[in-house]
Amino acid sequence: MSTQRYAVGRNGTKRILRDGEVLRDGESVLVSMLAKDGAIRKPLAMMTDAERQTMRDSVKGMPLSQAAALPIYDAVRGGVMSGRSAPEHYALIDGAQPDRTAAQDRADAYRDGYVDRLSMAWRA
Incomplete structure (x- = not known):
């Protein structure tokens, strides 16, 4: 199972979060889990x-x-x-x-x- 992390800004814009990257002020992290078949599964x-x-x-x-x-x-x-x-x-x-x-x-x-x-x- 792979994960994709996005930084979500205050205005709702998303950008891919790279490993070791620091969040900017006011951003939160959105993590979606992708299974091998490509389906997004909820924990x-x-x-x-x-x-x-x-x-x-x-x-x-x-x-x-x-x-x-x-x-x-x-x-x-x-x-x-x-x-x-x-x-x-x-x-x-x-x-x-x-x-x-x-x-x-x-x-x-x-x-x-x-x-x-x-x-x-x-x-x-």
Whole structure:
């Protein structure tokens, strides 16, 4: 995640603030955070409860890898819970769908075929 810092003057004009540059009298700093995809994300501390709940509701049905990257899980990032990373654990609790591998898909297809053959075996 990269950050862009702007100096905002009293009259509302913005200019890019370089590293080590001193603010002029009356200026304030505006920091916008840009994610890798170019989206501007609001820090978790700046979100309202309604925004957090909306983001948490959007997790339902989302792939686990995408859901765990959301900013609502920034507070637990780096931790481990139940053998998984903490953001993945909480995303699963909020309704994210686990990422499936090709091996899991093959195992499910084999199990389904086995159950079908087993249910037809008594008819033969």
